[in-house]
Amino acid sequence: MATSACTFLHLADVHLGCDRYDSPERSKDFFLAFRDVVRRHAIQKRVDFVLIAGDLFEHRQIQPGVLNQAQLVLRELKQAGIPVLAIEGNHDSRPYGVKTSWLRYLADHGELILLEPEEGEQGLELHPWSDGRGSYLDLPCGVRVIGSQWYGSAAPKSIEQLAAAIRQLPPGPERVVLMFHHGLEGQIARYQGALRYRDLLPLREVGVGYLALGHIHKSYAEEGWIFNPGSLEATSTAEWDLPRGAYRVRWGEGPPQAELVQDYYQRPCQRLYLEAKGRETPAEIAAAALAMAKEVGPPGDGPEPLVELRLVGQVGFAKHELDSRALQRQIQQLTGALVVLFRFEANSLEIGSAALSLEEEQRLQVEEKIYRDLLSSHAHYRKRSKELAQLLLDLKERVLEGQSEAEIYTRLSGAFVGEED
Known part of the structure; x- marks a missing residue:
């Protein structure tokens, strides 16, 4: 049966x-x-x-x-x-x-x-x-x-x-x-x-x-x-x-x-990833986040979404310098989100916010001084500290610009031609 x-x-x-x-x-x-x-x-x-x-x-x-x-x-x-x-x-x-x-x-x-x-x-x-x-x-x-x-x-x-x-x-x-x-x-x-x-x-x-x-x-x-x-x-x-x-x-x-x-009521969720390169100011980070929020746009006929913004990568400022609450309010206005969650997951560069808050020329001077101080503390590099500090600044810019490893290696090798081990 x-x-x-x-x-x-x-x-x-x-x-x-x-x-x-x-x-x-x-x-x-x-x-x-x-x-x-x-x-x-x-x-x-x-x-x-x-x-x-x-x-x-x-x-x-x-x-x-x-x-x-x-x-x-x-x-x-x-x-x-x-x-x-x-x-x-x-x-x-x-x-x-x-x-x-x-x-x-x-x-x-x-x-x-x-x-x-x-x-x-x-x-x-x-x-x-x-x-x-x-x-x-x-x-x-x-x-x-x-x-x-x-x-x-x-x-x-x-x-x-x-x-x-x-x-x-x-x-x-x-x-x-x-x-x-x-x-x-x-x-x-x-x-x-x-x-x-x-x-x-x-x-x-x-x-x-x-x-x-x-x-x-x-x-x-x-x-x-x-x-x-x-x-x-x-x-x-x-x-x-x-x-x-x-x-x-x-x-x-x-x-x-x-x-x-799965076809029943569920609130929509939207996750945004913003990757920082280390050169942006807090204002530039906020502007980039708002540009991403504009692409999400307001909700249609359904329920308001939950929106999460994750800041990843590297930043050259302290976390408190970014007004995250104001940023959340602005994203909420742009997206019509029920809740906006902000996750600060970026790593801070060692140079710190004081250097990056200066004008570009002053910032470079501060970075160069930091590099020169570090190099001068090593007997092998002391005599070339100024030259090598400029090299480090140049290499950093090349990395941030996305140059290939081969190009960076060529630049680095040329700086040490004739250098003894």
């Missing part, structure tokens, strides 16, 4: 209440993304259920308005007859010593199904969901969904315990989903404590056919059974370029077929 297909929407890392950049509108983006992806890909396309694999909220303690955002979306799903199954992530898990969480509050009020293993004498125990409590639920569409919690550094050991507990479950649907909030190694840089693929294999051996991950804000899939959708919205500029979305899954005969959906 053929197995009828079921469909579900796999979300993670919604982060309602994310409040970076001190912008209420930006915080609202996370709610709008959550509501829009649910309306488009769960309610309008009639899925059988929705999974939230951790971090529905940004903070463990939330404001009333953030709770209301969650309730508005969850009630739309409830009215549509679509159950929502969730687990706690590291952001919304209960604080140490506290017996409840906001996810537990929502579960107790019938707005979602919170699946949680229990600690037993022999390790983790899985109990069927009943009267608002439980660890797993067999759904009418022929899928068993099992929950877990945020385990942190204990994740490898917890996986072994979960596998042992799954092995002891009574017979049920062959299609098994496990929600697990943790990351897989090799997906993003500088992530300590990521799981290795082989750490997850005990789950596959006990029949888990769809491992619904969360935690890493980048979408990825492994070997046709491990899926991580990424966050719905970027929580920082470092995530702007990461693929993310939600998985809309159809599971019939054979392995699950997961499609990453």
Whole structure:
């Protein structure tokens, strides 16, 4: 007898209440993304259920308005007859010593199904969901969904315990989903404590056919059974370029077929790179940045963008000499951005701002004196300090003008013709 297909929407890392950049509108983006992806890909396309694999909220303690955002979306799903199954992530898990969480509050009020293993004498125990409590639920569409919690550094050991507990479950649907909030190694840089693929294999051996991950804000899939959708919205500029979305899954005969959906409300992001060469004044840097902003232009019919300006390369002035706040305001006016972020990532040249703030002739005199002082301190170069200082100034100009290494080498070699080692 053929197995009828079921469909579900796999979300993670919604982060309602994310409040970076001190912008209420930006915080609202996370709610709008959550509501829009649910309306488009769960309610309008009639899925059988929705999974939230951790971090529905940004903070463990939330404001009333953030709770209301969650309730508005969850009630739309409830009215549509679509159950929502969730687990706690590291952001919304209960604080140490506290017996409840906001996810537990929502579960107790019938707005979602919170699946949680229990600690037993022999390790983790899985109990069927009943009267608002439980660890797993067999759904009418022929899928068993099992929950877990945020385990942190204990994740490898917890996986072994979960596998042992799954092995002891009574017979049920062959299609098994496990929600697990943790990351897989090799997906993003500088992530300590990521799981290795082989750490997850005990789950596959006990029949888990769809491992619904969360935690890493980048979408990825492994070997046709491990899926991580990424966050719905970027929580920082470092995530702007990461693929993310939600998985809309159809599971019939054979392995699950997961499609990453990204066509829902997301605020546009624009990153500008300005490379300094070391000769520009603060005013020239500001003018170049504004010229780049003019090319971005004001937004169209969509939401105002987030704009980030990164100043890279080398500068010959101190960071405080560039009025970054005024520059941000001007860029905001030109682009219509909701938020303008400025990153001063350029390295300062040793000569410093005092030399470059002088007229060109005075600047060259100061640079020459610095070079001559350095050369005079070395016995081998003392007699030629003036000549070599001029050479260094010439070489610097050639580098800034973009001359080739061959041309620069020819100039340098000519200065030392006949020089003994």
